[in-house]
Amino acid sequence: MPDSNSLVANPVLLFEGPEWDFEKLRRVHAAIEEIAIGELGLDVYPNQIEVITSEQMLDAYASIGLPLMYRHWSFGKRFAHEEMLYRRGLQGLAYEIVINSSPCISYIMEENSMAMQTLVIAHAAFGHNHFFKNNFLFRQWTDATGILDYLAFARDYVTHTEEQVGTEAVERVLDAAHALMNHGVHRYARRPKLNLEDERRREEERRRFFEESYDDIWRTAQLPGRNTPKTLEEREQERADMRRKLGLPEENILYFLEKQAPRLKPWQRELLRIARHISQYFYPQKQTKMMNEGCATFVHYEIIHRLHEKGLIGDGALLEIMHSHTSVIAQPDYDDPRFNGFNPYALGFAMMCDIKRICTAPTDEDRAWFPEFAGNGDPYGTLRHAWANYRDESFVLQYLSPHLIREFRLFKVLDDAEADAMLVDAIHDERGYREIRRALARLYDLARHDPDIQIRDVDLAGDRCLVLAHAVHNGIELDESSTRAVLEQLSTLWGYGIRLEERDATTDRVIKTHEVAAKRS
Amino acid sequence: MNIIDRRPNPKGKSLTNRQRFIDRARGEVREALADALKRRKLGEAGGGEKIAIPTRGITEPVFRSSSRGGKREYVAPGNKKFVAGDRIERPQGGQGGGRSSASNEDNGEQDAFEFVLSREEFLDLFFEDLELPDLIKTRLRESEATQLTRAGFSVSGSPSNLNLVRTMRNSLARRISLHRPRADEIEAIERQVQAATAADDAEGAAQGLHDLETAQRRSRRVAYIDPVDVRYNRYERVPKPNTQAVMFCLMDVSGSMTEAMKDLAKRFFLLLHVFLERRYKQVNVVFIRHTSNAQEVDEDTFFHSRETGGTIVSTALEEMLRVVRERYSPDNWNIYAAQASDGDNYTEDSDRCSTLLGQEILPITQYFAYIEVGAEATLRHGFPSPATDLWRTYAQVGEQHQNFAMRRVADPTQIFPVFHELFAKHRAEA
Numbered sequence: 001m002p003d004s005n006s007l008v009a010n011p012v013l014l015f016e017g018p019e020w021d022f023e024k025l026r027r028v029h030a031a032i033e034e035i036a037i038g039e040l041g042l043d044v045y046p047n048q049i050e051v052i053t054s055e056q057m058l059d060a061y062a063s064i065g066l067p068l069m070y071r072h073w074s075f076g077k078r079f080a081h082e083e084m085l086y087r088r089g090l091q092g093l094a095y096e097i098v099i100n101s102s103p104c105i106s107y108i109m110e111e112n113s114m115a116m117q118t119l120v121i122a123h124a125a126f127g128h129n130h131f132f133k134n135n136f137l138f139r140q141w142t143d144a145t146g147i148l149d150y151l152a153f154a155r156d157y158v159t160h161t162e163e164q165v166g167t168e169a170v171e172r173v174l175d176a177a178h179a180l181m182n183h184g185v186h187r188y189a190r191r192p193k194l195n196l197e198d199e200r201r202r203e204e205e206r207r208r209f210f211e212e213s214y215d216d217i218w219r220t221a222q223l224p225g226r227n228t229p230k231t232l233e234e235r236e237q238e239r240a241d242m243r244r245k246l247g248l249p250e251e252n253i254l255y256f257l258e259k260q261a262p263r264l265k266p267w268q269r270e271l272l273r274i275a276r277h278i279s280q281y282f283y284p285q286k287q288t289k290m291m292n293e294g295c296a297t298f299v300h301y302e303i304i305h306r307l308h309e310k311g312l313i314g315d316g317a318l319l320e321i322m323h324s325h326t327s328v329i330a331q332p333d334y335d336d337p338r339f340n341g342f343n344p345y346a347l348g349f350a351m352m353c354d355i356k357r358i359c360t361a362p363t364d365e366d367r368a369w370f371p372e373f374a375g376n377g378d379p380y381g382t383l384r385h386a387w388a389n390y391r392d393e394s395f396v397l398q399y400l401s402p403h404l405i406r407e408f409r410l411f412k413v414l415d416d417a418e419a420d421a422m423l424v425d426a427i428h429d430e431r432g433y434r435e436i437r438r439a440l441a442r443l444y445d446l447a448r449h450d451p452d453i454q455i456r457d458v459d460l461a462g463d464r465c466l467v468l469a470h471a472v473h474n475g476i477e478l479d480e481s482s483t484r485a486v487l488e489q490l491s492t493l494w495g496y497g498i499r500l501e502e503r504d505a506t507t508d509r510v511i512k513t514h515e516v517a518a519k520r521s
Numbered sequence: 522m523n524i525i526d527r528r529p530n531p532k533g534k535s536l537t538n539r540q541r542f543i544d545r546a547r548g549e550v551r552e553a554l555a556d557a558l559k560r561r562k563l564g565e566a567g568g569g570e571k572i573a574i575p576t577r578g579i580t581e582p583v584f585r586s587s588s589r590g591g592k593r594e595y596v597a598p599g600n601k602k603f604v605a606g607d608r609i610e611r612p613q614g615g616q617g618g619g620r621s622s623a624s625n626e627d628n629g630e631q632d633a634f635e636f637v638l639s640r641e642e643f644l645d646l647f648f649e650d651l652e653l654p655d656l657i658k659t660r661l662r663e664s665e666a667t668q669l670t671r672a673g674f675s676v677s678g679s680p681s682n683l684n685l686v687r688t689m690r691n692s693l694a695r696r697i698s699l700h701r702p703r704a705d706e707i708e709a710i711e712r713q714v715q716a717a718t719a720a721d722d723a724e725g726a727a728q729g730l731h732d733l734e735t736a737q738r739r740s741r742r743v744a745y746i747d748p749v750d751v752r753y754n755r756y757e758r759v760p761k762p763n764t765q766a767v768m769f770c771l772m773d774v775s776g777s778m779t780e781a782m783k784d785l786a787k788r789f790f791l792l793l794h795v796f797l798e799r800r801y802k803q804v805n806v807v808f809i810r811h812t813s814n815a816q817e818v819d820e821d822t823f824f825h826s827r828e829t830g831g832t833i834v835s836t837a838l839e840e841m842l843r844v845v846r847e848r849y850s851p852d853n854w855n856i857y858a859a860q861a862s863d864g865d866n867y868t869e870d871s872d873r874c875s876t877l878l879g880q881e882i883l884p885i886t887q888y889f890a891y892i893e894v895g896a897e898a899t900l901r902h903g904f905p906s907p908a909t910d911l912w913r914t915y916a917q918v919g920e921q922h923q924n925f926a927m928r929r930v931a932d933p934t935q936i937f938p939v940f941h942e943l944f945a946k947h948r949a950e951a
Contacts, residue, residue, distance in 0.1 A: 022524055029522050048523040056527065059534040074581055076542030079535040080636035087637065103523065110528060167541075179582050333599025342598070411600040413609065415593040421608040427600055440596045451584045470584075476591035478584060485582035 014312045018113035025049065028118050032126060035306045040299065040380050042130040045104040045144065049125060052107050057097070058083055060107060064282075065097050067105065068151045070158035070274070072174050095324075098124040100132040100285070102144040115317035119324065122303040127296025134388045135291075137284035147281060154274045161267050173268050176489035177254060177275035182450050184254030184276040185283045242460055249454045249469075253490070254279070256455050262464070263495030272493070287391045287446050294348015295387050297329060298356075301349070331408070347408075351395070354404045355383055365402055392444035400437045402428075412439045417475070451478055456501075463518075464496040471505040477512060478502060487516040542579070543642060549574040550638070551646055573635040648796055669756045678753025687752035695750060701743040702736040710736055766801040766855040766887075768794060769841050772823065773862035775812040775832045782894040786861030787824055788936045789892050793859050796944065801855065807844055811837035813867075817844060832865045834911060835873040842881055851885040858882070859890045864909025871914040879918045883925055890943055891915055891927040 014031055015024045029047070036042045052060070062079035063069035095112055099105040106124040108117055132138050143150075162170045177184070243249075250256040254276040258269045285292065304321050307313045331346035332338040355373075358366045359382050362374035373382045386395060405428045412426040412435060426432030426439070442448060457467040470478055483500065491498045500514040543550060553574045603609070638646070674687055710733045717725035770790045772783070797804045808823035809815055812830035815837040841858065849856060866874065883889060893912055912927070919925045928939045 022526075025524055026522070033522075046522070048525065050525045050527045052527045052530075053532075055532055056530065056534070062535045062538065071537050071541065073538060073541035073545045073579075076535060076538030076540065077546075077579055077634070077636075079539055080542060081634065084636045107527075171541075175581075182583055331598055333601075334597035335599065335601075339597075339599075408598040409600040410596055410598055411603055413595045413597070415595065415611070417590045417592070422611055424603045424605060424607040424609060427603055427605050429605070432605060436596060439594050442594070443596060451586055453584055472591075474592040476593070477587050479587040482580075482582045482585045485580065486584055489582070 012311055013314055014118075014307070015114045015317070016314065018115070020112070020114040020117050024114055025117060025121070028114075029121055029125070031307060031312050032118070032122050032303055035303050036122070036126040036130075036299065039306065040302060041384060042126055042299070043133060044126060044129040045102040045133050047125045047129065048103040048105045049121065050105060050107050051110055053110055054086075057094070057107065057109055058086065060097050061094075065099070066151055067099060067107075068148070068155050070155045070174075071162075072178075073171065074175075074178060096120040096124045098128045099147075100128075100138060100142060100144055100281075101147050102133075104129040104132065104144075113320065115313070115320040116324065118307070118313065118317065119300055119304065119321045122300035123296045126303065127299035128292060130299065131288070131292050131295045131387055134384070135284070135288060135391075136389055137287060137391055141284050142281050150277065154278070157270060157274065161271070165267065170271065172492065173271045174275065176493050177272050179486045179489040180253050180257075181275055181279040183453055184252060184272075184279040186252055186255070186280065187283075239457075239461075243457060246458060248458070249456050251452075251454045252276070253453070253455060253468075257490075257493050260458075261494050264493065268493070284391075287393070290342075290344040290348045290392045290444065291387065291390065291395050292348075293344045294350075294352050295383075297325070297345050297349040298352040298383070301325065301353075333409075350404055350407070351399055352383055352386075354401055355379065355386065355399060357403075358401065363403070369401060370399075393441045393446075396444055397437060397441040400440065402433045405433055405436055410436050410440070412436050448473065452505075453500075466490075466494050466496065466498050468498065468500040470500060470502045472502050472511055473505045475504075478514070480514075483514055484516070487514055491516045491518065543638075543646075546574055546579050547646070549579070554638075554643070554646060579634060644795065644799055648799060668759055670759045672755050672757040674752045675755040676752065678755065682753045682756075684752045684754050688746065688750050691750035691752065692746045695747060696743065696745070699743045700739065701745075702740050707733070707736050707740065765803040765805075765853065766797050766857060767805040767807060767849045768797055769807045769809060769844070769856070769858040770823065771809050771811070771837045771841065771858065771860040771862075773812070773832055773834070773837075773865070774810045774823075774826075774828045775865070776827075776829045777832070777865050778863050778894075782861075782863055783824065785894045785930050785933060785936065786892065788933060789861060789890075789930070789940065790859055792936065792940045793857070793890070796940075797857060805849070807841075807849075809837050809840050809844070811840070815840040831867055832862075833870050834862065834866045835870050835877055838874060838877040838882060842877070845885065856886040857888050858886055859892065861892045861894055862911060863895070864893045864911045866909075866911045866914070868910060871910055874911070875914050875918050878915070878925075879921065883918070883922045887924060889922075889925045891925070892939070893927065893929045895929050895931045 014027050029049070036044070058079060060067065061082045062075045064075075064078075069075060095109060095116055097107045099107075104125065106120070106129075108120045108124075112120065132144065138144070158170060158174075246260055247256070254272050257264070258272040258276065261269075264272075304313070304318065304325075308315075308318045329343065329346045329349050331343045331350075332340075356379035358370055358374050359376055359379040362370075367374045376382065386399060390398060409428055411424055411428065412432070413422050414425045415422045426435040428436070452471040452473070454469050454471075455466065456469040459465045459467070478500075487498050487500060495518070497518045498516045501510045502512040502514075503510050674684060710729060714726055714729035714733055717729050772778075772786050774783075794804065794806060806820070808818050808820055810818055810823055810828070811832075811834065812828045813833045813836070814830075817840060818826075837860070845851065845856065878889070893909065912929075915925075915927055919927055926943050928943065930936060930939050
C-alpha cells in the first residue's frame with residue numbers, strides 16, 4: 001500500500017502496530033462506546049473486560065463458558081478434548097467469551113493483536129452485551145445481576161456436599177442431573193402457585209355449598225357406589241386428582257424430581273435444583289444463538305467501519321479485522337466437505353445486513369414482503385426492535401427475505417423413510433420462498449429439536465412406576481441406546497421403575513415402550 | 522468500564538476435573554495404553570501419549586431423536602441444479618446424511634474419545650501396581666548419603682542463613698510492645714517544636730523538646746533490631762536413600778538373533794529404563810553386547826549393528842563385572858540388569874555362567890531379569906519348545922536367588938504382560 005506510510009503517521013489513530021496495552025484498550029473502548037451508543041443507539045450493561053491466557057481460555061471452555069463452575073468429571077473430559085484439538089492445531093481458540101451478567105464480563109486473550117482486541121470489544125462488549133440486555137428471552141428468564149453469585153453458591157455447595165457425603169455419591173446425582181438437563185427448563189411462565197389464603201377460601205366455599213344444599217334424604221337413600229367397590233370411573237377420577245395434585249403432566253423433569261421424588265435426600269434435591277437453574281440460564285442462549293451472533297457480528301462490522309471512516313484505525317488494522325470477519329461468516333455450500341449445517345454467524349449477519357438494505361434501499365419485492373419497515377430509513381431502530389423481540393425461529397419466520405433466499409440459493413429437501421429417494425420440494429423461486437422460510441424457521445425451533453418428553457403419570461397405588469411420554473412427531477422416535485442410558489440415570493433419582501411410552505403426536509397411539517426396572521442407589 | 526488482568530490468576534483450574542475424568546475412565550485408559558504401547562518406538566520413551574478410549578464408560582447420555590425413520594425436512598444453502606420436484610439419492614450413511622442446522626450441534630455418538638495424556642499421567646497409569654522388587658540392600662546403604670533439609674529456625678547460625686522475614690517480624694513485634702517511637706512520630710514532634718518556636722510559644726517549645734528527648738531516648742534504648750529478634754534458617758542432615766541406579770542391558774547379537782528378536786529385547790529394555798527413571802533421580806544405562814566376546818557399546822551400535830560369530834554368554838557377564846568394578850561401585854549404585862538372548866550358548870560355557878551369575882553378579886545387583894526371546898512359531902502353536910541351554914542353566918541359579926527372574930517372550934504383545942508380571946506389587950511383597 002503506497003499511502004500506508006502517511007496513515008501510520010496520522011496522529012489521531014487509536015493505536016498502531018499489533019501490540020496492545022491497557023491504555024490502548026481503554027482508548028479503543030471509549031471510541032467504540034461513542035459510536036455504539038451515540039450512532040447505533042445500543043443499550044448495554046456496564047462492561048468489564050478481563051484479559052486471560054490461552055490456558056485460562058481452555059479452562060473456561062471446559063466449564064461451558066462460565067467463569068466459575070462446580071467440579072465434575074465431564075468438564076475434565078471436555079477440557080481434555082479441547083486441549084487435544086487445540087494443541088494439535090485442529091482448532092483455534094475463540095477470541096473471546098462473554099458472560100451474560102451485569103457487569104457484562106468479556107474475556108479477551110492476551111495473544112490477540114490490538115486490532116483483534118478492537119474487534120473483540122466491539123463484538124462482545126457491545127454486540128452481545130446489547131443483545132443480553134434487551135432480548136425478551138434474557139429479560140424474562142435470566143437474572144444477569146445474580147448469576148455469578150449463584151454460580152459461586154453452586155460451586156461451594158457442591159464442594160461442601162462432596163466433603164460430607166463423598167465425591168462419588170455427588171457425582172452419581174450430577175451425572176443423572178446432567179443427562180436430564182435439557183429437560184430441566186420451564187418453557188412457559190408458570191401459573192402462580194396456590195397460596196394458603198386461596199386454598200382456605202376455596203375450602204370455605206365448598207363447605208358452605210355443602211351445608212346449603214344439605215338434604216337428609218340423600219343421606220339415607222340407598223345410592224349405588226357407597227360401600228360398594230369403586231367403579232372404574234371413580235378410580236380413574238381419583239388418579240386424575242392425584243395427577244393434578246402432583247402437577248402432572250410436567251415437562252420439566254428435573255423440577256418434578258426435585259419436588260416429588262420420594263427417595264431423595266435434601267442435598268440431592270438441591271443438586272438437581274442447581275443443574276436445573278444452570279440449564280434454565282442457558283435456555284435463552286440456545287434459542288437465540290443465530291440472532292445473538294448475528295447481532296454481535298453486525299455491530300462489530302458497523303463499528304469497525306465507522307472507526308475506519310473517522311480515521312481512528314489504520315488500513316492495516318481494518319484489513320486484519322476484515323480477514324478474520326470474513327472467515328467467521330463463511331458459509332460453505334451443502335456439497336462442500338466443510339459444510340456442517342448453517343453457520344449462525346453467516347446467516348445472522350446476512351439477515352441483519354439484509355434488513356439494513358431493506359430499510360434504506362428497498363426494491364419493489366421488499367416493499368411487497370415487508371411493508372412495515374421497507375424504506376423507513378431507520379435500519380438501526382428496526383434492528384433494535386428485532387433484537388429485542390424475536391428469537392431465532394420467529395426472527396427467520398418474520399425477516400428472511402426472498403432476496404436472501406436467492407443469495408444463499410436455499411433449497412428444501414424432504415426425506416421420508418418410506419420413499420426410496422429424497423425429494424427436493426422447494427427451491428429459491430417464487431413458489432418456494434414461503435415454504436423455505438417456514439422450514440428454516442422450524443429448524444431453529446428448539447421445541448422441535450429436543451424430543452418432546454413429559455412426565456405423564458405416577459402409579460402411586462401400585463409399584464410407583466414413573467410414566468413418561470414422548471410425543472412422536474413425523475414418525476421420528478427416540479434413539480434406543482441413549483434413551484435407555486438416560487432412563488437408567490433417571491431411575492437412580494426416582495428410586496423406582498420408569499416407563500417411557502412413545503406416542504404418536506396426532507393419534508396418541510403408543511408406538512413403542514422403553515422400560516427400566518427399579519434400581520436402588 | 523473496567524479492565525482486569527486475570528493472567529496472574531492460578532492456572533490449572535481444570536486439573537481436578539481432568540484427574541476425575543481420568544480416574545473415571547481408568548479401565549478404558551489402561552487398555553488403550555497397552556494398545557498404544559505396542560505401536561510405540563524406542564525414541565519416544567516415556568513421552569506423553571495420545572490415546573483414544575471407547576466412549577462406553579464416559580458417555581453423557583441425553584434424550585436424543587433417532588437418526589433414522591420418520592419424515593424429515595432439511596434446508597441447505599448452495600443449490601446449483603435442483604428444481605422443485607427433483608429426486609435425490611440418499612447420501613451414504615443412511616438417512617440424516619443431508620445434515621441440517623438442527624442436527625449439527627452434537628454429532629451424537631463418537632466411536633472413540635481422543636485426548637492426550639501428559640507424560641506424568643501416562644507413566645502413573647502405566648506403572649500403576651508395579652513396584653521395584655528387593656529394595657533391602659538399598660535400605661542397608663541408606664545412611665551413606667545425606668542431604669540438607671530445612672528444619673525450622675534457630676537463634677544461631679551463619680549470616681548467610683539469616684531469615685529476614687522471621688527476624689523482622691520479631692523485631693516489629695518487640696518494637697510495638699516496647700513503644701519504640703516510629704521515625705515519623707519523632708519527625709512530627711520535631712515539627713511541633715519548630716512550629717512552637719516559630720510561634721514564640723516558649724512553653725509549647727519546652728514541652729515539645731521534652732517529648733522529643735523522651736522519644737529519642739526511648740528510640741536509642743530500644744534497638745531497631747535486637748539480637749533476640751534474629752532468626753536463622755536451620756538445616757539438618759537427613760540420610761537419604763540412594764538415588765542413583767545403573768541399568769545394564771546385555772544382549773546377544775550373534776547371527777542367530779533376528780531383527781524381530783532384537784526388537785522384542787529393545788522393547789523390554791525400554792520399559793525397564795522408563796520404570797527405573799521414575800524411581801531414581803539418575804539412571805545410567807550401560808549397553809553390553811556379546812557374541813563370542815563382549816564389549817560395551819553405545820545405544821545405536823547396540824541395537825543396530827550386526828555381528829557374526831558364536832555365542833559365549835559368560836563374556837558379557839564378565840564385561841558387566843568389569844564395568845561395575847571400574848565405574849559403578851555397588852556401595853553407591855543400585856544395579857539392575859536385564860539380559861536378552863535367544864538362549865543359545867556354547868555348551869561348555871554354562872557352568873561358568875552359572876558361577877558368575879550366582880556368586881558374583883546376583884549378590885551385588887538389585888534385580889536381574891532374563892528375557893528369552895523365542896522363535897515365534899514354536900511358542901505360538903503352543904508346543905512346549907525344549908528348554909535352551911541357557912534357560913536350563915539360569916533356571917538352576919534362579920531357584921536360589923530371589924532377585925532373579927526369567928521369562929520367555931515371543932511376541933511384542935507379550936512384552937507388557939511379562940513386564941507387569943515381573944514387577945507386580947504382590948510379587949514384591951511375597
